[in-house]
Amino acid sequence: MVDRYATFANSAAGKxxxxxxxxxxxxxxxxxxxxxxxxxxxxxxxxxxxxRLAPVVRKLLGEAGVPLRDPxxxxxxxxxxxxxxxxxxxxxxxxxxxxxxxxRTLYDFFHAQARTLLxxxxxxxxxxxxxNCAAPxxxxxxxxxxxxxxxxxxxxxxxxxxxxxxxxxxxxxxSTLRFLLSGRSAYVSGxxxxxxxxxxAAPATTRPPAAAPSATGPATETxxxxxxxxxxxxxxxxxGKVALVTGAAQGIGAAIARVLARDGARVIALxxxxxxxxxxxxxxxxxxxxxxxxxxxxxxxxxxxxxxxxRHGRVDVVVHNAGITRDKTLxxxxxxxWDSVLDVNLTSQERINDAILELLPAGGRLIQVxxxxxxxxxxxxxxxxxxKAGVIGLVQVLAPTLAARGVTVNAVAPGFIETxxxxxxxxxxxxxxxxxxSLSQGGLPIDVAETIAWFAAPxxxxxxxxxxxxxxxSLIGA
Amino acid sequence: MVDRYATFANSAAGKxxxxxxxxxxxxxxxxxxxxxxxxxxxxxxxxxxxxRLAPVVRKLLGEAGVPLRDPxxxxxxxxxxxxxxxxxxxxxxxxxxxxxxxxRTLYDFFHAQARTLLxxxxxxxxxxxxxNCAAPxxxxxxxxxxxxxxxxxxxxxxxxxxxxxxxxxxxxxxSTLRFLLSGRSAYVSGxxxxxxxxxxAAPATTRPPAAAPSATGPATETxxxxxxxxxxxxxxxxxGKVALVTGAAQGIGAAIARVLARDGARVIALxxxxxxxxxxxxxxxxxxxxxxxxxxxxxxxxxxxxxxxxRHGRVDVVVHNAGITRDKTLxxxxxxxWDSVLDVNLTSQERINDAILELLPAGGRLIQVxxxxxxxxxxxxxxxxxxKAGVIGLVQVLAPTLAARGVTVNAVAPGFIETxxxxxxxxxxxxxxxxxxSLSQGGLPIDVAETIAWFAAPxxxxxxxxxxxxxxxSLIGA
Numbered sequence: 001m002v003d004r005y006a007t008f009a010n011s012a013a014g015k016x017x018x019x020x021x022x023x024x025x026x027x028x029x030x031x032x033x034x035x036x037x038x039x040x041x042x043x044x045x046x047x048x049x050x051x052r053l054a055p056v057v058r059k060l061l062g063e064a065g066v067p068l069r070d071p072x073x074x075x076x077x078x079x080x081x082x083x084x085x086x087x088x089x090x091x092x093x094x095x096x097x098x099x100x101x102x103x104r105t106l107y108d109f110f111h112a113q114a115r116t117l118l119x120x121x122x123x124x125x126x127x128x129x130x131x132n133c134a135a136p137x138x139x140x141x142x143x144x145x146x147x148x149x150x151x152x153x154x155x156x157x158x159x160x161x162x163x164x165x166x167x168x169x170x171x172x173x174x175s176t177l178r179f180l181l182s183g184r185s186a187y188v189s190g191x192x193x194x195x196x197x198x199x200x201a202a203p204a205t206t207r208p209p210a211a212a213p214s215a216t217g218p219a220t221e222t223x224x225x226x227x228x229x230x231x232x233x234x235x236x237x238x239x240g241k242v243a244l245v246t247g248a249a250q251g252i253g254a255a256i257a258r259v260l261a262r263d264g265a266r267v268i269a270l271x272x273x274x275x276x277x278x279x280x281x282x283x284x285x286x287x288x289x290x291x292x293x294x295x296x297x298x299x300x301x302x303x304x305x306x307x308x309x310x311r312h313g314r315v316d317v318v319v320h321n322a323g324i325t326r327d328k329t330l331x332x333x334x335x336x337x338w339d340s341v342l343d344v345n346l347t348s349q350e351r352i353n354d355a356i357l358e359l360l361p362a363g364g365r366l367i368q369v370x371x372x373x374x375x376x377x378x379x380x381x382x383x384x385x386x387x388k389a390g391v392i393g394l395v396q397v398l399a400p401t402l403a404a405r406g407v408t409v410n411a412v413a414p415g416f417i418e419t420x421x422x423x424x425x426x427x428x429x430x431x432x433x434x435x436x437x438s439l440s441q442g443g444l445p446i447d448v449a450e451t452i453a454w455f456a457a458p459x460x461x462x463x464x465x466x467x468x469x470x471x472x473x474s475l476i477g478a
Numbered sequence: 479m480v481d482r483y484a485t486f487a488n489s490a491a492g493k494x495x496x497x498x499x500x501x502x503x504x505x506x507x508x509x510x511x512x513x514x515x516x517x518x519x520x521x522x523x524x525x526x527x528x529x530r531l532a533p534v535v536r537k538l539l540g541e542a543g544v545p546l547r548d549p550x551x552x553x554x555x556x557x558x559x560x561x562x563x564x565x566x567x568x569x570x571x572x573x574x575x576x577x578x579x580x581x582r583t584l585y586d587f588f589h590a591q592a593r594t595l596l597x598x599x600x601x602x603x604x605x606x607x608x609x610n611c612a613a614p615x616x617x618x619x620x621x622x623x624x625x626x627x628x629x630x631x632x633x634x635x636x637x638x639x640x641x642x643x644x645x646x647x648x649x650x651x652x653s654t655l656r657f658l659l660s661g662r663s664a665y666v667s668g669x670x671x672x673x674x675x676x677x678x679a680a681p682a683t684t685r686p687p688a689a690a691p692s693a694t695g696p697a698t699e700t701x702x703x704x705x706x707x708x709x710x711x712x713x714x715x716x717x718g719k720v721a722l723v724t725g726a727a728q729g730i731g732a733a734i735a736r737v738l739a740r741d742g743a744r745v746i747a748l749x750x751x752x753x754x755x756x757x758x759x760x761x762x763x764x765x766x767x768x769x770x771x772x773x774x775x776x777x778x779x780x781x782x783x784x785x786x787x788x789r790h791g792r793v794d795v796v797v798h799n800a801g802i803t804r805d806k807t808l809x810x811x812x813x814x815x816w817d818s819v820l821d822v823n824l825t826s827q828e829r830i831n832d833a834i835l836e837l838l839p840a841g842g843r844l845i846q847v848x849x850x851x852x853x854x855x856x857x858x859x860x861x862x863x864x865x866k867a868g869v870i871g872l873v874q875v876l877a878p879t880l881a882a883r884g885v886t887v888n889a890v891a892p893g894f895i896e897t898x899x900x901x902x903x904x905x906x907x908x909x910x911x912x913x914x915x916s917l918s919q920g921g922l923p924i925d926v927a928e929t930i931a932w933f934a935a936p937x938x939x940x941x942x943x944x945x946x947x948x949x950x951x952s953l954i955g956a
């Protein structure tokens with residue numbers, strides 16, 4: 001699915017017309033193709049004094065072959081009168097900012113570097129989750145970063161994105177940094193991501209409390225386990241894994257199945273019998289398995305668990321993508337419209353989880369699809385918004401339980417994505433929805449799929465309990 | 479400050495023109511005047527089977543003289559073909575919904591009652607905070623309520639509002655129900671409010687854990703302490719209290735000072751010496767005290783603490799309202815613009831809190847002013863958004879500490895409020911900002927002030943750690 005407006009607006013004739021009419025001219029976003037380098041230019045990593053993450057990040061990126069800019073030289077160059085050099089990403093380690101007056105170091109950095117990013121540039125601010133800060137002043141300063149990062153996301157433009165990553169002392173960073181720097185996160189912006197200690201099923205291992213103040217100072221803190229679960233091949237992180245994707249026959253579900261297969265997984269593509277034909281074609285294309293099943297059927301959990309147990313003895317990645325809409329305002333909505341949306345989008349997933357979570361081994365991944373409208377509510381979608389808000393609850397309530405078994409659970413919350421469904425929206429509403437975000441365009445199904453692939457990756461063992469919007473930093477919120 | 483568009487659109491000629499042009503026709507919101515009844519019509523209270531709060535709410539409203547509709551008669555009437563009777567509020571106790579398939583009871587209720595509300599009607603859904611639910615299924619169902627309530631806020635129209643109130647078993651409800659039902663909450667919609675056990679400084683009292691599953695079933699749970707700290711006179715809940723309001727000379731600050739004085743408090747109106755004249759006039763008007771002080775001065779905390787100690791020996795309510803904007807994109811922002819906004823809006827408040835929190839007795843109230851833009855970020859307001867995001871951090875980090883001393887801390891986050899500041903915005907931006915919310919209009923300073931007065935009230939002893947937007951359920955979110 002292509003955004004025809006974006007294609008037009010970026011043609012030679014389109015550019016002239018769009019400029020003359022004052023229409024938004026969205027940047028064509030950099031997206032990932034297999035074999036692409038992580039970034040398209042040098043990366044600048046700087047830190048507030050005392051930051052604990054910058055050295056780790058520099059080492060990690062250096063080993064990944066990413067060209068690093070020298071902070072001192074970059075500051076001098078940015079201060080010069082001429083147009084400064086072009087950078088692919090700005091990474092700032094703000095963990096050293098332990099009081100609000102120390103946030104000035106972030107102003108200094110981003111003020112100087114505000115115009116240095118290449119198109120589809122990346123801003124990543126690293127911090128300590130406020131709930132893990134030892135001192136109130138530090139928690140306040142770290143919480144303040146949200147306002148800064150979301151403002152940067154709205155300011156920098158030209159397809160650039162900005163994220164805040166709160167990382168525990170021993171958080172595995174590489175998987176998330178790779179996702180955020182690459183074209184895989186093209187449509188993810190303005191997000192706050194928490195990376196904790198790697199989840200682990202080993203009962204003998206004591207996980208250090210993330211907030212524990214170190215008696216001997218930050219210098220002796222546990223070194224982040226950056227490469228702890230790094231795969232050999234970052235292009236095939238899911239090699240050897242079995243992944244289940246529901247609602248896989250078309251749209252976002254098909255994109256998820258393709259991306260997980262691209263990343264090396266054996267994909268079981270599940271959809272209703274009525275979608276048997278496109279489902280079989282997809283399974284064939286990705287050399288996966290097609291499984292026809294109505295997830296709302298009474299025996300679906302049992303049949304699905306049986307299939308997974310008999311064929312594979314386990315399932316490593318479960319993506320609950322199946323979802324429907326039956327839009328009506330509450331006064332006009334039928335009970336059947338309420339029931340069917342709640343059952344497909346939420347209740348059936350709870351039943352299935354009860355049956356198959358035991359088949360997820362340590363290292364397993366449960367991934368749910370929520371929605372921007374599950375966060376903000378929506379006129380005419382009370383059923384859908386309720387179901388998708390419940391999905392967020394599911395992530396939050398299961399995260400601690402599953403972490404103890406070495407399994408993560410996260411959700412994506414897509415905003416406006418170009419699909420056959422959104423193509424049928426009334427034109428004014430569709431165009432407004434497309435434009436009301438920091439990237440001035442809709443996202444593509446692959447953007448949702450790439451975010452899910454990041455959750456699924458073995459290196460994302462510290463990423464659990466997150467709800468990440470894939471919405472181009474849509475204006476629409478809570 | 480009056481919204482001229484709203485006044486025009488509600489005039490006879492304006493109504494016709496607005497309708498013909500397809501412009502939004504905002505409802506004139508019901509706002510509270512002293513002596514007004516709580517509601518303008520009957521209230522319907524219903525519950526999912528097993529709900530623990532409906533009986534308490536019915537008793538409480540009955541004692542407050544609120545006319546209650548019989549649920550069975552209301553359901554029959556709503557089902558009749560004619561236009562059903564007009565209700566001032568719909569209150570639904572959803573605490574009995576312990577699994578997502580039980581949310582159907584909410585559909586049944588709101589489907590039937592979707593068109594029964596009077597203008598400026600109220601929807602209040604009561605639930606159990608997901609983090610306090612014993613079972614995962616229950617937590618998921620309760621979390622799903624957010625999507626429903628926010629959708630209702632966007633659907634019901636005609637000045638009606640919708641809120642979700644998560645209440646602990648012994649949560650004092652009356653203060654919050656009165657606020658939400660009355661015209662005091664005119665511009666508050668789509669909010670999720672948590673009411674816990676009353677905060678208490680008494681070391682001998684054991685506070686029951688909110689999530690503790692009762693071995694003998696819900697029937698024997700602690701009865702909510704609905705009237706525990708009810709004042710004798712709900713029109714003067716702050717009688718005998720000393721309240722400090724910073725930035726009080728004009729705009730929202732002056733409205734806060736007036737409302738707290740109206741509610742019976744002795745108000746210390748603080749502002750910079752340059753605002754001495756309007757400050758004195760205001761203090762005179764509300765029979766309060768004018769205190770000229772620059773909150774960012776090095777000796778401000780000490781001087782302020784000294785003033786409060788010497789004159790009153792304490793301060794019961796502290797409202798940090800002082801705030802400034804210095805809007806520029808980061809690349810054009812000066813260091814002085816960053817520093818001054820951070821210092822006035824956040825760091826100076828931290829310093830002052832350190833000096834005066836010890837003067838807050840049990841029953842004390844710390845109230846901060848955040849901003850919608852502190853939640854969502856804003857282009858050209860990186861400094862402001864950072865400071866106001868920090869304010870949210872301040873509330874979250876101080877809430878547990880202060881609760882142990884019997885003090886609450888909360889924040890309001892205003893959206894578009896009609897003030898001299900917003901009157902100076904460029905017209906297209908101002909009009910868009912005014913309309914992009916469920917009430918299709920800007921709020922008034924008094925709407926912010928009323929929300930603060932609700933936090934300040936003695937009956938709000940279970941309300942802490944909340945950030946409540948006063949934004950008409952603005953579209954603009956995270």
